[in-house]
Structures are given as structure tokens and as C-alpha cells.
Amino acid sequence: xxxxxxxxxxxxxxxxxxxxxxxxxxxxxxxxxxxxxxxxxxxxxxxxxxxxxxxxxxxxxxxxxxxxxxxxxxxxxxxxxxxxxxxxxxxxxxxxxxxxxxxxxxxxxxxxxxxxxxxxxxxxxxxxxxxxxxxxxxxxxxxxxxxxxxxxxxxxxxxxxxxxxxxxxxxxxxxxxxxxxxxxxxxxxxxxxxxxxxxxxxxxxxxxxxxxxxxxxxxxxxxxxxxxxxxxxxxxxxxxxxxxxxxxxxxxxxxxxxxxxxxxxxxxxxxxxxxxxxxxxxxxxxxxx
Amino acid sequence: xxxxxxxxxxxxxxxxxxxxxxxxxxxxxxxxxxxxxxxxxxxxxxxxxxxxxxxxxxxxxxxxxxxxxxxxxxxxxxxxxxxxxxxxxxxxxxxxxxxxxxxxxxxxxxxxxxxxxxxxxxxxxxxxxxxxxxxxxxxxxxxxxxxxxxxxxxxxxxxxxxxxxxxxxxxxxxxxxxxxxxxxxxxxxxxxxxxxxxxxxxxxxxxxxxxxxxxxxxxxxxxxxxxxxxxxxxxxxxxxxxxxxxxxxxxxxxxxxxxxxxxxxxxxxxxxxxxxxxxxxxxxxxxxx
Numbered sequence: 001x002x003x004x005x006x007x008x009x010x011x012x013x014x015x016x017x018x019x020x021x022x023x024x025x026x027x028x029x030x031x032x033x034x035x036x037x038x039x040x041x042x043x044x045x046x047x048x049x050x051x052x053x054x055x056x057x058x059x060x061x062x063x064x065x066x067x068x069x070x071x072x073x074x075x076x077x078x079x080x081x082x083x084x085x086x087x088x089x090x091x092x093x094x095x096x097x098x099x100x101x102x103x104x105x106x107x108x109x110x111x112x113x114x115x116x117x118x119x120x121x122x123x124x125x126x127x128x129x130x131x132x133x134x135x136x137x138x139x140x141x142x143x144x145x146x147x148x149x150x151x152x153x154x155x156x157x158x159x160x161x162x163x164x165x166x167x168x169x170x171x172x173x174x175x176x177x178x179x180x181x182x183x184x185x186x187x188x189x190x191x192x193x194x195x196x197x198x199x200x201x202x203x204x205x206x207x208x209x210x211x212x213x214x215x216x217x218x219x220x221x222x223x224x225x226x227x228x229x230x231x232x233x234x235x236x237x238x239x240x241x242x243x244x245x246x247x248x249x250x251x252x253x254x255x256x257x258x259x260x261x262x263x264x265x266x267x268x269x270x271x272x273x274x275x276x277x278x279x280x281x282x283x284x285x286x287x288x289x
Numbered sequence: 290x291x292x293x294x295x296x297x298x299x300x301x302x303x304x305x306x307x308x309x310x311x312x313x314x315x316x317x318x319x320x321x322x323x324x325x326x327x328x329x330x331x332x333x334x335x336x337x338x339x340x341x342x343x344x345x346x347x348x349x350x351x352x353x354x355x356x357x358x359x360x361x362x363x364x365x366x367x368x369x370x371x372x373x374x375x376x377x378x379x380x381x382x383x384x385x386x387x388x389x390x391x392x393x394x395x396x397x398x399x400x401x402x403x404x405x406x407x408x409x410x411x412x413x414x415x416x417x418x419x420x421x422x423x424x425x426x427x428x429x430x431x432x433x434x435x436x437x438x439x440x441x442x443x444x445x446x447x448x449x450x451x452x453x454x455x456x457x458x459x460x461x462x463x464x465x466x467x468x469x470x471x472x473x474x475x476x477x478x479x480x481x482x483x484x485x486x487x488x489x490x491x492x493x494x495x496x497x498x499x500x501x502x503x504x505x506x507x508x509x510x511x512x513x514x515x516x517x518x519x520x521x522x523x524x525x526x527x528x529x530x531x532x533x534x535x536x537x538x539x540x541x542x543x544x545x546x547x548x549x550x551x552x553x554x555x556x557x558x559x560x561x562x563x564x565x566x567x568x569x570x571x572x573x574x575x576x577x578x
Contacts, residue, residue, distance in 0.1 A: 086549045101546075106541075109538055112538065263392065
């Protein structure tokens with residue numbers, strides 16, 4: 001029972017990161033119908049941003065977070081300008097390849113800058129662990145969970161309760177009608193990529209700090225899993241993506257705790273195939289492509 | 290001269306094998322479905338043939354036929370599974386299938402598990418690869434002009450109309466997926482008997498996306514497209530070796546530029562059929578693939 005609870009707890013930590021990365025991914029996909037293959041690189045940029053901030057600026061957690069998110073935002077806006085804006089609205093494979101190309105460039109660019117081995121991200125807080133009855137949790141894990149929770153709530157507030165959030169949902173539903181009602185579709189698209197980059201960057205910072213390493217190719221697996229989260233949940237409801245992200249983390253932790261850790265990565269894809277066969281639009285529904 | 294030959298022989302063999310798999314993917318995609326499972330199909334064929342030649346001492350041609358049969362049957366089943374899904378969801382289901390196959394291969398000790406299957410006898414040579422490639426291209430050319438080819442393209446362009454014209458779209462889609470899978474498996478068998486190692490990582494998402502990029506980059510309206518894409522994109526990183534550290538950075542930039550400048554692929558077919566149109570100026574508002 002203790003092992004079970006501990007695995008659930010660990011799963012929630014990783015799952016919250018999956019959810020944050022997946023949210024940005026699904027936001028961009030639902031607003032622009034662009035499968036952004038450079039999204040994992042926003043995540044990677046966040047981790048390297050954290051590394052740079054710690055090395056050159058400050059060791060304050062909040063400062064590191066802001067630094068990482070700023071680097072990810074800068075990368076995101078450049079990617080939007082170069083590879084998304086020119087091909088938006090085209091057949092889905094075209095933006096897919098364009099962003100893949102930028103992704104490859106970013107990965108190998110990071111490899112060139114920081115070397116092909118993971119760099120050590122120095123710890124920014126003492127490794128204290130707390131015990132909750134039989135369970136133990138480190139302070140860094142709590143911070144990870146906290147940041148993810150704040151980001152998810154903030155995004156939910158933005159999408160549901162603000163003017164621009166309403167415009168975002170309108171564009172996701174029908175871009176042409178939204179434009180006819182005076183929504184600046186181009187600006188909403190740019191804003192959406194910016195937000196998705198900020199969220200992926202924050203996730204990159206927390207993972208970089210949690211595992212104390214940043215690596216040029218660290219985005220790949222996280223990107224793929226967040227992709228799966230979006231598809232399993234469907235992109236219509238951001239709450240759905242959050243829940244599926246958390247569940248995926250827990251499920252993976254349970255599989256690696258009770259079965260074998262090599263099967264861990266199969267969980268996501270097994271779930272994906274089963275769900276898509278029975279609910280092609282995801283569990284909670286998707287916008288039409 | 291001989292130095293040049295020792296350097297280019299492996300490159301040309303790899304380019305030939307990649308083109309074979311890409312032509313297989315082209316045949317699958319000619320009836321509509323987007324497949325991100327062709328690396329997995331190639332890998333399955335490679336595994337089966339490698340086990341047959343290495344552990345059971347079967348002759349190479351028989352192993353090729355067995356690998357192709359496995360690719361055909363798996364492709365047929367995949368085609369049946371995704372026949373009712375829309376293009377994107379179908380593509381993602383094949384993605385899930387491919388990743389699951391990779392993880393399964395990773396966990397079977399008999400075929401080497403994580404350490405890959407090794408000790409495969411060398412059976413592939415430069416002439417063999419190009420004889421096979423020529424045969425595959427001939428088959429693709431015949432297929433393009435066959436009743437099945439026409440039925441497949443009609444199914445891709447409008448399944449509803451095709452069905453109304455009396456085309457059995459379930460059969461056409463699953464059969465072309467099977468044929469494409471068999472050709473991909475053929476490429477996989479050749480690869481396994483050339484690099485002498487067959488590992489689970491050859492079956493994953495990123496390898497499949499590579500094949501997809503060959504097809505869409507080259508142009509998916511005629512079999513010259515995947516041939517050209519497979520050749521150019523395999524040889525290009527080698528040509529860029531003059532700046533070995535930056536070659537993938539340049540590769541990514543070129544990929545993005547190409548797809549923005551010429552989203553319909555390098556080689557397109559004039560809609561009435563006939564000779565491929567090289568570097569033509571014809572532009573469509575949206576690009577069907």
C-alpha cells in the first residue's frame with residue numbers, strides 16, 4: 001500500500017509536467033491546426049534557459065523560472081515567425097514538416113552550443129525531503145507540482161475568463177467566423193504560440209531542476225508523451241488534457257513500480273491505440289480538423 | 290577513386306534502402322492513409338528475416354519472402370483498423386502501433402531485446418539494392434497505371450464518391466496498406482542484412498517520420514517523389530559533411546525552407562497523369578497529398 005501511494009505521488013509529479021507540456025501543444029493545435037513538432041524544443045530551451053540563468057544571473061528559484069521561460073518565449077516567437085506563420089492553414093503535413101525542420105535545427109544547435117552530453121544544472125535549493133506518514137517527498141518535487149498547478153489554473157482562467165481567452169476559443173472553433181466578428185486571428189495565433197512556449201519553458205525549468213540536467217535531445221520523449229495526452233483527451237477541453245496528463249504520469253509510475261520499468265514507455269502508446277480505435281476524437285472530444 | 294567508392298558505397302546502399310521503404314509508404318499513402326508505422330513494418334520484416342537466416346539458416350530469398358509476407362499481413366490488418374478514421378487520427382493510430390511494436394521488440398529477449406539482434410549474415414550488396422529498387426519502381430509504375438492505382442487515388446481524393454462509383458474502399462485501403470507494408474518490410478530485410486544489427490530503435494516514431502518526410506518532401510503524387518526524396522535527403526547530410534558539426538542544423542533549415550517554398554513536394558504530377566513535372570510553377574491553393 002505504501003509503495004502504491006508513493007508511486008501515485010511520484011506519478012503525479014511527472015504527470016503534472018506532461019500535462020503542462022501537453023496543454024501548450026494542444027492549444028496551438030486547436031487554434032491553428034498546426035502540429036508543432038518544435039514544441040519539445042521550447043521545453044528544452046526552458047531547461048537550458050534555467051542552466052544559463054543559474055550560471056550567469058541568479059540562483060533564486062523565481063528568477064530561474066523567469067529566465068527559463070523568457071528563453072523559451074524568445075525561441076517560440078522565432079519559430080512562429082519562421083516556420084508557422086508562412087505555412088498556417090495549409091494541409092496538416094506541411095506545418096508538421098516545417099516545424100520538424102526547425103526542431104532538428106534547434107536540437108543540433110543546442111548540441112553545438114552545449115555539447116552532446118547532458119549539462120549539469122546546479123541545484124538551486126537544498127535537497128530537503130519531507131515525510132507524510134509513510135511517504136516521502138522532496139522540496140523540489142513539491143515546487144514542481146506547485147508550478148504546474150499554478151500554470152494550469154492560470155491557463156484555465158485565461159481561456160475561460162478573459163477577453164483574449166474567449167477570442168482564442170472562437171478562433172479554435174471557426175477562424176473565419178471569428179475574423180468576421182473582429183477577432184485579430186493573426187495576433188491570437190501569435191499569442192497562443194507565445195503562451196504555449198512559456199508553459200513548455202516552465203516545464204523545462206522544473207524538469208531541469210528536478211533531474212539536475214539539461215540535454216539537447218531531452219524534449220523528444222516529453223514531446224511525444226504530451227502529443228499522446230492531447231490525442232487521448234481530445235483538444236476541446238483543456239481540463240481533459242490536464243486530467244489525462246496526470247493519469248498518464250500515475251499509470252507510468254505504477255507500471256514501472258509493479259511490472260517493469262522498460263514497459264513504462266509502452267503505456268502511453270498502448271492507451272493511445274485503444275482510445276483512438278473506440279473514440280477517434282479523444283475521450284472528451286476534439287475540434288474538427 | 291577507390292577511397293571515394295568506399296566512402297560512397299554505404300551512403301548509396303542506405304539511400305537505396307530508404308527509397309525502397311519510401312516507395313512502399315507512397316503506395317500506402319496513395320489511397321489516403323497517413324502512416325507513421327512504416328519503420329515498424331520495415332523493422333518487423335527485418336527481425337523476422339534476420340531470425341530466419343541467422344538462427345534457422347534459411348536461404349536469403351526465402352527470408353525476404355517471409356519478411357514481406359509479415360509486412361503485408363500486418364499492413365492489411367492496420368489498414369482494416371484505420372479504414373473509418375480521418376487522415377490525422379489514422380496517422381496517429383499508426384504512430385501508436387509503431388511505438389508499441391518498438392517497445393514489444395525491446396522486451397523480447399529472444400530477438401535481443403534492448404541489445405538488438407546481432408550476428409546477422411551479410412547478404413545485401415550495392416547491385417542487389419539497386420536491382421530491388423528498380424523492381425520496386427517498376428512495380429510502382431505498373432501500380433500507378435493499374436485499375437487498383439486509379440481506385441486508390443479516387444479513394445484518397447473522395448472516399449464517398451469512390452464508394453458511390455462502386456469501388457470497395459475498405460478493400461482498396463487495406464490492400465494498398467498491405468502492399469506498402471510488404472515493400473517497407475522488403476527494405477527492412479535488406480537493411481538488417483546490410484547493417485547486420487536489427488534493434489528496436491529502428492522501428493520508432495522518428496524513423497517513421499523520416500520516411501514520411503522523404504515522401505512529402507519529394508512529392509507524394511508520383512513514385513518519382515519518394516525516390517527523389519529518399520535519395521536527396523539521405524545523401525544531403527553526407528554532402529554537408531564539409532561542416533560535419535553543423536550538417537544537421539543546415540539539414541533542418543533546408544527542410545523548412547523547402548516545404549515553405551514548395552509545399553507540394555519537389556516533383557508533382559500534372560493532374561491528368563503523364564510525365565512528372567519537374568520544378569514546375571504550378572501552385573494549388575491547398576495542397577492535397
